Amino acid sequence: SAVISQKPSRDICQRGTSLTIQCQVDSQVTMMFWYRQQPGQSLTLIATANQGSEATYESGFVIDKFPISRPNLTFSTLTVSNMSPEDSSIYLCSVVPGGGSYNEQFFGPGTRLTVL
Amino acid sequence: KQEVTQIPAALSVPEGENLVLNCSFTDSAIYNLQWFRQDPGKGLTSLLLIQSSQREQTSGRLNASLDKSSGRSTLYIAASQPGDSATYLCAASLVGLVFGKGTKLTVNP
Numbered sequence: 001s002a003v004i005s006q007k008p009s010r011d012i013c014q015r016g017t018s019l020t021i022q023c024q025v026d027s028q029v030t031m032m033f034w035y036r037q038q039p040g041q042s043l044t045l046i047a048t049a050n051q052g053s054e055a056t057y058e059s060g061f062v063i064d065k066f067p068i069s070r071p072n073l074t075f076s077t078l079t080v081s082n083m084s085p086e087d088s089s090i091y092l093c094s095v096v097p098g099g100g101s102y103n104e105q106f107f108g109p110g111t112r113l114t115v116l
Numbered sequence: 117k118q119e120v121t122q123i124p125a126a127l128s129v130p131e132g133e134n135l136v137l138n139c140s141f142t143d144s145a146i147y148n149l150q151w152f153r154q155d156p157g158k159g160l161t162s163l164l165l166i167q168s169s170q171r172e173q174t175s176g177r178l179n180a181s182l183d184k185s186s187g188r189s190t191l192y193i194a195a196s197q198p199g200d201s202a203t204y205l206c207a208a209s210l211v212g213l214v215f216g217k218g219t220k221l222t223v224n225p
C-alpha cells in the first residue's frame with residue numbers, strides 16, 4: 001500500500017483564479033493519476049502523470065486548464081486554472097505502488113474545492 | 117469507451133443480512149476490477165482487487181467475483197453491520213480506473 005497526503009484538504013476560491021493541489025506519497029511510485037469527483041457524481045479520470053514524461057489527459061480535459069507537474073517519484077501537483085463554479089469538485093490523486101496497470105490503486109484523501 | 121454501471125443505486129438492509137452489490141462493464145479488455153468504499157467527507161478505501169485472470173477474491177466478510185466474458189462483478193457482504201454503511205464503488209482498470217456511480221448502502225441496527 002501507500003500513504004498519500006494532499007494539500008490543501010479544502011479551499012474556497014473566487015472565479016477566475018487558479019489553485020494548485022499537491023499530492024505527496026510516502027514511497028516512490030511510477031504511476032500517478034488525478035481524478036475529479038463532481039457533486040453527486042462518481043470519479044472521472046483527468047490525467048495520468050508518470051515521472052519523466054508529459055501527463056496524458058483524458059478526453060474532455062486539457063493541459064491549459066489542468067496543468068500537471070511530476071518533478072519526482074513521490075510528488076505531483078495539479079493546477080485548476082481560471083476557475084469557474086463548474087470546477088467545484090473533489091480532486092483526488094492516486095498511485096499504483098510497484099507500477100503496472102495490474103496492481104492495486106490507492107487514493108489520497110482528496111481536496112474539496114468550492115468556486116464562488 | 118468503457119462504461120461501468122452499478123445496481124442498485126441505494127440499498128437499505130437490517131443488520132446481519134447478507135447482501136450482493138452488482139457491477140457491470142461494457143469492455144471486457146480490463147487489467148483488473150477494484151472495489152472501494154467511500155465514506156462521507158473521506159477518500160476512497162480499497163476493498164478488493166480482482167485480476168483479469170481471477171474469478172474471485174475474499175477479504176474477511178467480503179467476497180468479490182469477476183466474470184469477464186459477461187462483463188459482470190459482484191461484491192458479497194456477509195453478516196452486514198452498521199459500520200458497513202458507505203458508498204461502494206467498483207472500477208474497471210484500463211490505464212486509469214473507470215468508475216461506476218456507486219451503491220449507497222445503509223445498514224440499520
